[in-house]
Amino acid sequence: MHCIICSFDTVFLLLSPHPNLHGLLILLKQSEIHAIVARRRESEYLLKRITPRKADFLKYIQDELQLEKLRQLRAKKQQALERDRLSKLGRLDDENNNMTNKNHIGDFHIIQNIHLLFRRTLRKYDKEDVSIFLQYADVCKQLKSWNKLPEVYEEAMQIHPHCVGLWIEAASHEFFHRQSVSTARVLLQRALRINKTNKDLWWQSFALEYHHIAKMKGRRAVLKGTNPTEEAEDNDLNSSLFAVAKIVYDKAIEAIPDDVTFRLGFLDLCKTFPYTDSMEAHVYKTIRRDFSDQPKAWIARAAHILEQQQQQLAKESGNDEGANVPQGFTVLPEKDSGDDESDNDSDSDNDEDSEKEPAKKKRKSKHESSRSEETHEDPVLATIQKANRVVEASKMALESVEFLWSYWEKVEDIFTDTGMIGRTRKNILVFLQEFFHELALKNDFESYNVSVALKHAEYYVRVDQIEEARIVVADFLEKALEQGGKEKDAMNLTSAWMTLADLTGQVQSIEEAGKILKQALKNTPMSKPDYLILMLNLFGAELTLAKQQVDTSETTRKQVTDVFQKILLLSSSGSIVAFSEDTNSVVSAFGVSSVAQACYHFLAHCVDTLGPLSGSRIASRTVMLQSNFLDSLDPKCMPVEDVQFLVGFVDKCLEIEIDYLKKIGKTSGPERKKAKVHLRQLYDAAIRLFSSVQSLASTYQQRRNEATLL
Numbered sequence: 001m002h003c004i005i006c007s008f009d010t011v012f013l014l015l016s017p018h019p020n021l022h023g024l025l026i027l028l029k030q031s032e033i034h035a036i037v038a039r040r041r042e043s044e045y046l047l048k049r050i051t052p053r054k055a056d057f058l059k060y061i062q063d064e065l066q067l068e069k070l071r072q073l074r075a076k077k078q079q080a081l082e083r084d085r086l087s088k089l090g091r092l093d094d095e096n097n098n099m100t101n102k103n104h105i106g107d108f109h110i111i112q113n114i115h116l117l118f119r120r121t122l123r124k125y126d127k128e129d130v131s132i133f134l135q136y137a138d139v140c141k142q143l144k145s146w147n148k149l150p151e152v153y154e155e156a157m158q159i160h161p162h163c164v165g166l167w168i169e170a171a172s173h174e175f176f177h178r179q180s181v182s183t184a185r186v187l188l189q190r191a192l193r194i195n196k197t198n199k200d201l202w203w204q205s206f207a208l209e210y211h212h213i214a215k216m217k218g219r220r221a222v223l224k225g226t227n228p229t230e231e232a233e234d235n236d237l238n239s240s241l242f243a244v245a246k247i248v249y250d251k252a253i254e255a256i257p258d259d260v261t262f263r264l265g266f267l268d269l270c271k272t273f274p275y276t277d278s279m280e281a282h283v284y285k286t287i288r289r290d291f292s293d294q295p296k297a298w299i300a301r302a303a304h305i306l307e308q309q310q311q312q313l314a315k316e317s318g319n320d321e322g323a324n325v326p327q328g329f330t331v332l333p334e335k336d337s338g339d340d341e342s343d344n345d346s347d348s349d350n351d352e353d354s355e356k357e358p359a360k361k362k363r364k365s366k367h368e369s370s371r372s373e374e375t376h377e378d379p380v381l382a383t384i385q386k387a388n389r390v391v392e393a394s395k396m397a398l399e400s401v402e403f404l405w406s407y408w409e410k411v412e413d414i415f416t417d418t419g420m421i422g423r424t425r426k427n428i429l430v431f432l433q434e435f436f437h438e439l440a441l442k443n444d445f446e447s448y449n450v451s452v453a454l455k456h457a458e459y460y461v462r463v464d465q466i467e468e469a470r471i472v473v474a475d476f477l478e479k480a481l482e483q484g485g486k487e488k489d490a491m492n493l494t495s496a497w498m499t500l501a502d503l504t505g506q507v508q509s510i511e512e513a514g515k516i517l518k519q520a521l522k523n524t525p526m527s528k529p530d531y532l533i534l535m536l537n538l539f540g541a542e543l544t545l546a547k548q549q550v551d552t553s554e555t556t557r558k559q560v561t562d563v564f565q566k567i568l569l570l571s572s573s574g575s576i577v578a579f580s581e582d583t584n585s586v587v588s589a590f591g592v593s594s595v596a597q598a599c600y601h602f603l604a605h606c607v608d609t610l611g612p613l614s615g616s617r618i619a620s621r622t623v624m625l626q627s628n629f630l631d632s633l634d635p636k637c638m639p640v641e642d643v644q645f646l647v648g649f650v651d652k653c654l655e656i657e658i659d660y661l662k663k664i665g666k667t668s669g670p671e672r673k674k675a676k677v678h679l680r681q682l683y684d685a686a687i688r689l690f691s692s693v694q695s696l697a698s699t700y701q702q703r704r705n706e707a708t709l710l
Contacts, residue, residue, distance in 0.1 A: 027074040039063060047120070054129070057121040061114060065139065068110045111143050122155075130160045137169060149173055157191075167191035168204050181212045192255075199262050202252040206266060209245035210273040216241060217275065237278045245279060253286060260294045263287055267300065280304075295399040298387035302380050302403060310414055378424060380407060381431050388435070393447035397439060401455040404428055432459050440472075445483065450476065450496050457499060470503040481523060494520070494530035498537055505541070505590075510548065513590075514541040532570050532595075539563045539598055540590025543605055557609055564602045565622065568629045571595045596642035599623050600649045607656075616656040617678065623649070624685040636692040647696065650686045657682060658707075679707070 028036075043060040046052065118136045125132055133156035140149040153170035160166060167187055175184040188205045195201055237246045249266060256262050266283050270276035284304055291297035384400050411424050436456045439448040453476040460469035477496055497520035505513035517538040524531050542560045549556060592598050602622070606615030623629060635643050657679045664672055683704040690696035 027071060027078065036067065052124070054121070054125055054132075057117065057124070058135075061117050061121070061139070064110060064114045064117065065142075068114070068143070071110060111145065114139065114143070115145070115148065127159060130156065130163050130166070133160070133166065134169075146177060150178075161191075161194045164191065164195060164198050164200050167201065171204065171208065175208060175211065181208070184208055196255050199256065199259075199265065202248070202255070202262075203265055203269060205248050206245060206252070207269055207273075209248055210269070210276065213241055213245065213275060214273060237282060242275075242278065246282065249279070249283065253290075257290070260287065260291045260297050260300075263291075264296065264300055293391050293395075295387070295391055295396045298383065298391065298396070299399050299403050302383040302387075302407075305379050305383060306407065306410065306414065313414070313416075378427050381427055385431070393439060393442070394444070394449075397435075397447050397452045398449075398455065400435070401432070401452065404432060405455075405458075429459075429463065440475075443479070445480070448476075450480070450493065454496065454499055457503070461503075466503055466507050470500065470507055473500040473503065494524065494533055497524075497534065501537060501541070502590075505544075510541055510545045514538060514545065517541060526570075532567065535563065535567050535570065536592045536594070536598055537590050539567060540592035540601075543592070543601055544590055546605060546609070560602070560605060561622075564598060567595060567598055568623065568627050571629055571632055594639075594642050594645070595629075596638070596645040596649075600645045603649055603652060607652075612656050613660050616653050619649075620653040620678075620682060624653075624689070625681060630685060630689045633689065634692055635690055635696070643693070646689065650682070650689070650700075654679070654682055654686075654703075680704075683707070 043056070043063065046056040047060065049056075118132075118139070121132055122136070133152060136152050137149060137156075140146070140152060150170070150173070153166060153173065156163070156166050157170065167190070171184040171187040171191075174180045174187060185205075185208065188201060188208065191201050192198070192205065236242065252266075253263060263283060263286065267280060270280045270283070284301065287297045287300065381404075384404065388396050388400060408425060408428050411421050411428075415421050415424065436452075436459060439452060440456070442448060453473060457469040457472045460466070460472065473496055477493070477500060480493065480496075497516065501513040501516040501520070504516050517534055520534050521531065521538070524534060539560070542556070542563055546556045546560055592601060599619075603616065603619040606619045609615065610618065633646075635646065638646075657675060661672070661675050661679065664675070683700060686700040687697050687704070690700065
């Protein structure tokens with residue numbers, strides 16, 4: 001009956017694989033063959049709908065892949081049993097193994113069917129979904145259909161020429177599996193003609209060349225052995241082996257000339273390959289030439305000096321274990337392109353010019369000698385100092401400070417002498433102190449912005465001068481408010497207010513820190529997410545102040561409750577839509593960083609100050625029964641940590657109520673009835689709160705149904 005409804009080609013597809021399935025009778029049972037036929041028939045009917053679904057095609061393919069895995073497992077098992085049988089008979093020779101491993105028609109017809117299904121799928125969805133091609137390519141790799149794979153890539157790249165991943169995958173297959181570097185180059189060059197400014201394609205072309213270089217070097221070492229003279233010649237970028245890599249890089253920066261991050265990506269690639277010293281030098285040379293005003297370029301140059309120093313020390317300590325390893329800097333500061341040109345000009349001068357101006361050269365050499373001694377002591381600091389003279393302070397300040405702190409942490413890894421470590425760190429601190437002082441005197445909020453001010457405070461914290469750090473942040477906020485701090489970016493000012501409150505709590509008192517946060521709230525718009533962050537910090541400060549008191553006063557309890565109720569009101573009113581990414585990165589100075597965490601701490605505060613039952617009921621009524629807070633939450637979209645705090649809050653309230661009911665027993669009275677009603681309300685509120693998380697909602701529903709006390 002089904003065949004009458006279906007078209008002729010469907011009937012053909014259903015019947016044609018069946019003879020091939022008979023070849024699997026030695027591996028599969030008759031019932032399994034019947035199940036395969038029934039499953040294929042059902043799948044074919046689904047594919048012949050008026051509007052077939054892509055999921056049906058993919059499900060059919062997945063079923064066939066599972067069948068192929070089953071066939072392979074059964075074949076391996078049968079071959080193992082056959083080898084054991086032949087070994088017992090003493091007939092385990094090559095001829096018998098060849099007969100045992102002989103392929104049958106059933107061994108490859110499943111793979112043919114999978115390819116056919118993919119072809120039918122691509123005819124239907126080729127122009128709209130590149131993921132089908134990627135799945136087809138993965139299946140070809142899984143089935144080891146290496147001859148089919150280039151055809152898949154070729155067809156996919158014709159239909160989706162701007163999908164960079166296809167080109168890269170195809171080139172990778174040509175190089176690593178078919179051992180054809182020329183074909184891989186052609187593919188990437190075709191991709192670059194279509195996608196001229198795609199960074200990944202340029203990086204992969206560069207990486208391809210160094211894969212080829214490493215391969216050729218390894219082959220030469222096996223065939224001819226290592227020759228230091230040939231190695232030195234081959235490492236030259238002008239040699240035939242490295243010339244293509246240099247051409248790729250030069251063409252890449254010609255296509256994308258104004259992106260320093262793009263060029264730094266080539267440096268990252270160089271660190272993953274051997275024989276890249278000359279190329280790294282070439283990349284740094286182009287960066288110095290083209291990006292003298294880019295902070296990232298200067299930071300990369302300073303980091304390069306550190307890497308050179310580490311490599312030099314490691315090399316010298318490895319070669320001469322008993323020799324005295326240099327304890328200071330052995331790497332000179334790098335020269336800019338302008339310096340190189342001046343050196344070349346001086347080399348080209350004839351002797352007459354050098355004799356005409358001996359006095360000038362002597363004066364110049366004296367002036368430069370003192371400067372060279374200063375920079376030779378620490379070329380990293382010299383590079384950063386020069387960068388801050390060349391680049392605008394508003395662009396370079398924060399980058400310099402972050403790099404110097406990372407340099408501070410790496411000093412112990414670079415030097416072995418404790419004296420040199422101390423001197424280097426002292427030089428860093430002196431440099432930072434003068435640097436921050438100059439920025440602060442400018443009164444320029446573009447260069448001395450809130451991020452730099454916080455780094456300035458961090459400097460004093462690292463040297464154990466907390467009061468100085470507090471003064472720095474306080475002065476910055478005072479100047480910012482005079483310039484219109486309310487109009488500035490709220491997140492930046494919020495981080496400054498939180499840092500000031502934290503430092504004030506350390507050097508003065510928590511009460512003074514609370515006053516700072518209240519002042520911050522007055523200067524922050526209530527419609528901003530930062531207002532809620534400040535409220536959470538104020539709540540944490542009030543909790544800390546309450547814990548410091550032996551007997552918590554009624555005034556303190558009222559202040560804590562008022563702040564908490566404002567937090568719930570802000571969370572449920574919709575005035576604060578959501579936290580931004582920058583807001584989520586702020587760490588609370590007083591241990592409360594989310595509303596869920598505030599609820600849990602409020603419960604603990606009420607229990608500690610009012611007792612378990614009274615405190616639990618006040619907290620549960622405030623959070624779950626008398627506010628719209630629950631309706632504004634979606635635990636499914638919340639961080640796991642916040643969900644855990646909410647679960648802890650609910651479980652603690654339920655536990656206290658259940659313990660109280662067990663304590664009063666089965667005596668009738670209004671108190672027991674009141675407790676049962678409150679417990680039922682808590683369960684209902686919990687089910688409503690976690691309605692979007694099915695597992696939690698069903699758990700609380702089951703607990704409510706099983707509660708014998710209800």
